[in-house]
Amino acid sequence: MRISDRRFALYLMAPAALFLAVFVAYPLFRLVADSLFKISPIAGGPRDFVGLDNYVRAFASEAFVGAGWRTLAYTFVVVALEFALGLGMALLFTALGRKSEVWRTVFLYPLMIAPIVAGLLWKFLMIDNFGLIGTLLHQAGILQNPNQIGWLSDPGIVLFSVAVPDIWLTTSFMCLVLFAGLQNIPGDLIEAARLDGAKAPTLLFSIILPLLRPVIAVALVVRGIDAARAFDTILIQTNGGPQSASETMSLLIYRTMIRFGDPGLASAMGTIYLLAMLGVAFFAVATIWRPGKDN
Amino acid sequence: MSTAETPINDRFAAEAAASRPRHSGVVSAILATGTKSSGATAGAAPTRALPAEPVLLTPAASGTGRPRRRNHHAEGLEAGKRSTRILLWIVLAAAMVLYGFPFLYLLFTSFKTPIDTIAVPPTILPKEWTLENYANALGRNGVLASFINSVQTAVISTVLSLALAIPAAYGITRYKTPSGRVFIMAALVTRMVPPVAIGIPLASMMASAGLADTPIALSIAHTTISLPLSIWLMSSFFEAVPNDLEEAATVDGCSRLGALWRVVIPVVSGGIAVTAIFAFLASWNEFLFALLMTAIRSQTTPVVIANFQTQFGLDWGSMTALAAVYSIPVILLTLLLQRKIVAGMTLGAVKG
Numbered sequence: 001m002r003i004s005d006r007r008f009a010l011y012l013m014a015p016a017a018l019f020l021a022v023f024v025a026y027p028l029f030r031l032v033a034d035s036l037f038k039i040s041p042i043a044g045g046p047r048d049f050v051g052l053d054n055y056v057r058a059f060a061s062e063a064f065v066g067a068g069w070r071t072l073a074y075t076f077v078v079v080a081l082e083f084a085l086g087l088g089m090a091l092l093f094t095a096l097g098r099k100s101e102v103w104r105t106v107f108l109y110p111l112m113i114a115p116i117v118a119g120l121l122w123k124f125l126m127i128d129n130f131g132l133i134g135t136l137l138h139q140a141g142i143l144q145n146p147n148q149i150g151w152l153s154d155p156g157i158v159l160f161s162v163a164v165p166d167i168w169l170t171t172s173f174m175c176l177v178l179f180a181g182l183q184n185i186p187g188d189l190i191e192a193a194r195l196d197g198a199k200a201p202t203l204l205f206s207i208i209l210p211l212l213r214p215v216i217a218v219a220l221v222v223r224g225i226d227a228a229r230a231f232d233t234i235l236i237q238t239n240g241g242p243q244s245a246s247e248t249m250s251l252l253i254y255r256t257m258i259r260f261g262d263p264g265l266a267s268a269m270g271t272i273y274l275l276a277m278l279g280v281a282f283f284a285v286a287t288i289w290r291p292g293k294d295n
Numbered sequence: 296m297s298t299a300e301t302p303i304n305d306r307f308a309a310e311a312a313a314s315r316p317r318h319s320g321v322v323s324a325i326l327a328t329g330t331k332s333s334g335a336t337a338g339a340a341p342t343r344a345l346p347a348e349p350v351l352l353t354p355a356a357s358g359t360g361r362p363r364r365r366n367h368h369a370e371g372l373e374a375g376k377r378s379t380r381i382l383l384w385i386v387l388a389a390a391m392v393l394y395g396f397p398f399l400y401l402l403f404t405s406f407k408t409p410i411d412t413i414a415v416p417p418t419i420l421p422k423e424w425t426l427e428n429y430a431n432a433l434g435r436n437g438v439l440a441s442f443i444n445s446v447q448t449a450v451i452s453t454v455l456s457l458a459l460a461i462p463a464a465y466g467i468t469r470y471k472t473p474s475g476r477v478f479i480m481a482a483l484v485t486r487m488v489p490p491v492a493i494g495i496p497l498a499s500m501m502a503s504a505g506l507a508d509t510p511i512a513l514s515i516a517h518t519t520i521s522l523p524l525s526i527w528l529m530s531s532f533f534e535a536v537p538n539d540l541e542e543a544a545t546v547d548g549c550s551r552l553g554a555l556w557r558v559v560i561p562v563v564s565g566g567i568a569v570t571a572i573f574a575f576l577a578s579w580n581e582f583l584f585a586l587l588m589t590a591i592r593s594q595t596t597p598v599v600i601a602n603f604q605t606q607f608g609l610d611w612g613s614m615t616a617l618a619a620v621y622s623i624p625v626i627l628l629t630l631l632l633q634r635k636i637v638a639g640m641t642l643g644a645v646k647g
Contacts, residue, residue, distance in 0.1 A: 005470050008551055012466030013478055016459040016522060023519050024485050027496035034496070089390065095374040095383050103391060105633050112626045113398070114580035116597045117618040120604075121401045124611060132400060135416045146416060168397065187371030208372075229489045232582040236601055250491045254583075257495055270492035277487050 028274075034267035041261030054268035063244065064269060067252040068276075070159055071228055074248055078163050078227040079220060085167070086174025086219075091204075093175070094182045108176065110169045118165040119233035126151035126161055152238055155245035162246045165233045170226070174219055181215030182208070221284050228277060249273050398622075405429065405615040412612040428612035429620070437591070438599060438617065444510055445595040445621075448585075449578040451514035456521045456574040457567065464529030465555055469541075479530065482523040490520070494587040501588065508590045516588055517578040524577075525570050532566030533559070572629060579625060596621050 003011075035055070038048045058064045089107065093100050110118065125133050134146040143149065151161040185208065193207055209216070231250040234240065240247035240255065247255075253273065257266035374380050400419065404412055405428050407421040412428070432438060467475040497519075501512035536559055544554040560567070582597045589598060600621065603614045 005551075006472050009466040009470035009472050009475060012462040013475060016463035016526060017478055017481075019459055019518070019522065020482065020485060023497065023500075023515060024488060024493060027493035027500065028488065030496035030500075031492050091372070092383060092387055092390070094372045096380065096387065097373040100387065103387060105630060107391065107394065109395070109398070109626055109630065112576060112580075112629050113622050114582065114597050116580075116582045116601055117401075117622055120600065120614060120618060121397055124404070124615070125397060125400065130413045130415050130417050132417050132419070138416075168394075171394075182372060185371065190371045225487055229491075231491060232597075236604065250489060250583075253489075253491045257491075258587075263495065266495075270489065273489055274487070274492055277489065278484070281487055 031267050031274075032271050034263055035271045037264050039263045041263060050264070054264045055272070057265055058268045058272060063247070063252060066244065067247050067249045070245075070247065071249040074159055074163055074230065075224055075227040077160060078166050078230075079223050081163075081167050082171050082174045082223060083216075083220065085171045087178050089171070089175040090178035090182055093179055104179070108172045111172050113169065115165070115169060115232035116236055118169050119162075119236040122165040122168065122233075123152065123237045126164070128153055153242055155243050158238060158242065158246045162234045162237050165237070166227060166230055169233075170223060174223065177215060177219045178212065181212045185211050217285070221281060224284065225277060225281055228280075401615050402619055405612070405619045407612065409610075409612040412615070428616035431610075432613035432616040433620070435613065437594065438596075441594050441596045441599045442621075444589075444593050445579060445597075447510040448514045448517065448593070448595055449575045451510060452517040452521060452578040453571050453574040455514060455518045456525045457571060459518070459522055460525035460529050460570065461560070461567070462555075464526050465533055465559070467526070468530050468533040469538075479526065482526050485519070485523045490583050493519070494584055497584075498588045508588070508592045510593050513585060513588050513593060513595070514578065516584040517581055518574075520581065520584075521574040521577040525574055528570045528573065529563070529566065532563045532570075536562055568632075572632065576625060576629070 036049060036051060038046075038050045038053070040046050093104050093107075125131055128134075128147050128150055131146075131151070133151065134143060134149060137143045138146040138148075149157070152158055189207065189211075190203065193203055198207070229250055230248060231254070234246055234248060234251055235254075238246045240251045249269070253266050253269050256262050256269060374383055403420055406424045406426070408423060408425050408427055409431065411418070411422055463478070466472075467479050494516075497516055498507075498512075501507055501509075501515070504512075506512040506515075540558055540562065541549075541551075541554040544558040545551065549557065580597065581595075582601070585595045585598045586601070589595065596617070600614060600617055603610050603617070
């Protein structure tokens with residue numbers, strides 16, 4: 001007996017769908033369910049239904065609201081800088097043409113490095129006393145003493161310092177995506193604009209960027225989602241400190257769950273965080289990307 | 296995972312997007328990165344439609360008899376003037392040095408003596424080259440075991456990812472049913488789930504299944520990260536295979552499954568290699584799930600690297616050595632395979 005194509009397709013998809021249902025959807029369901037309980041961190045301990053109490057506690061806590069703002073600021077800094085640097089490199093590679101191919105490949109190397117290693121590496125560069133960056137800036141005469149800027153110990157700037165490894169790791173990705181987009185801009189269009197006397201800035205802002213918009217939207221959304229979930233690099237550099245100044249949402253939830261032993265509250269925070277991410281992502285896709293309205 | 300899996304995933308997603316020929320569909324809507332322009336080459340990788348090689352015009356050939364200075368034949372956004380090009384090469388060299396320096400510094404540091412590692416002020420190059428840090432790092436208890444765990448976990452996760460993603464992606468792209476469209480959208484949503492949100496419930500599920508602290512449990516967790524992206528990647532590779540291929544096979548008496556196995560899979564083998572590498576790296580570099588789900592027995596190297604910091608105070612030398620040993624094989628492997636992968640992708644899109 002021959003089954004229909006539709007059914008055959010369903011059979012092909014079933015194992016993967018089942019896997020995602022069991023190992024992603026079900027844990028998510030558990031997360032939402034847990035957010036309604038007050039849970040003792042000890043296994044087998046009491047578990048009392050408290051309704052939305054955990055949500056009220058989350059929104060009332062300074063740590064949660066602060067982490068929310070810090071996550072936003074962190075994401076904005078990371079994505080904006082990556083975009084600027086990535087676009088610059090993509091334009092550079094495009095301008096150099098085929099001969100730059102080898103370097104384009106080499107430029108991808110940080111993408112293979114574990115974020116935990118990247119975080120460690122930059123911590124080593126920025127750390128007080130034996131960090132190389134302070135020393136080099138001092139030797140160049142920019143800083144009066146190598147420890148003048150406490151990259152990772154000054155609460156005022158630490159959020160930007162911990163963003164550096166993330167930017168270093170994934171500028172290559174931005175560059176790759178934007179470069180791919182640039183290759184699809186018809187050459188004649190650029191020539192025509194040049195013949196009309198368009199200068200580089202006009203070319204960039206009136207032709208290249210508008211044409212790249214769908215590519216830019218995808219890149220920004222993908223990287224935005226990832227930056228908002230940053231964990232490894234921050235954990236290894238500062239563990240959220242000093243004074244929680246680099247504690248983003250992932251870290252706060254992790255610490256609430258593991259260190260402070262409050263799974264109920266952590267689950268409520270996780271649920272809010274997840275919903276916020278979904279909301280922002282859909283909003284971004286709908287407004288920046290505007291699928292279907294381009295043609 | 297937080298950022299753990301992202302770089303490499305995104306990088307391959309981008310490459311797949313760039314390699315995909317023009318077609319419509321949900322997958323392209325998700326990964327569409329401007330491949331709509333009609334002149335786009337359907338080939339692999341972000342190679343551009345090549346400008347002709349510079350043509351050397353002799354005075355005679357130029358027709359007018361007047362010698363004409365001919366610049367590099369540039370097209371579109373490529374820089375034309377020689378002086379501009381030289382300047383741009385200098386900018387590129389500076390950018391590459393800056394971008395490469397952090398990792399080189401890690402390498403140099405790993406060859407310093409443990410005391411020089413934290414000398415004030417630090418030097419860029421070791422005063423004296425030694426393998427002491429490597430001996431210390433690799434000789435430490437549990438470090439070699441963690442390498443084995445990392446390899447094991449990554450291999451299991453890669454195989455699992457491929458085994459699930461290949462049929463699913465094929466079902467989505469070849470039959471274009473409404474359920475397929477819903478499924479790939481659901482996979483997109485999975486990508487937004489913060490790992491910290493599902494890590495704990497997942498860990499307790501594994502514990503109740505008797506899998507606590509095993510490479511199997513961790514590789515299942517890693518597959519939740521790599522499966523959605525494997526599905527998208529494989530979908531875009533399958534999209535590039537012309538339908539006629541299986542139609543011919545089915546006419547020849549192959550079953551649908553037989554056509555997939557014997558005809559389509561060999562054609563997309565390059566794509567499978569790309570997907571496998573990305574799945575492997577996603578697991579290899581992952582940290583958060585590994586931190587939550589492993590203790591002594593199945594700890595992977597990223598967790599061990601992170602533990603150096605708390606457990607042994609400031610043992611920077613060993614940390615840099617271990618980080619170098621962990622990173623270099625995958626950097627080299629991916630860079631070496633890069634050309635093969637690109638070639639595989641080109642072959643993958645053969646016309647029937």
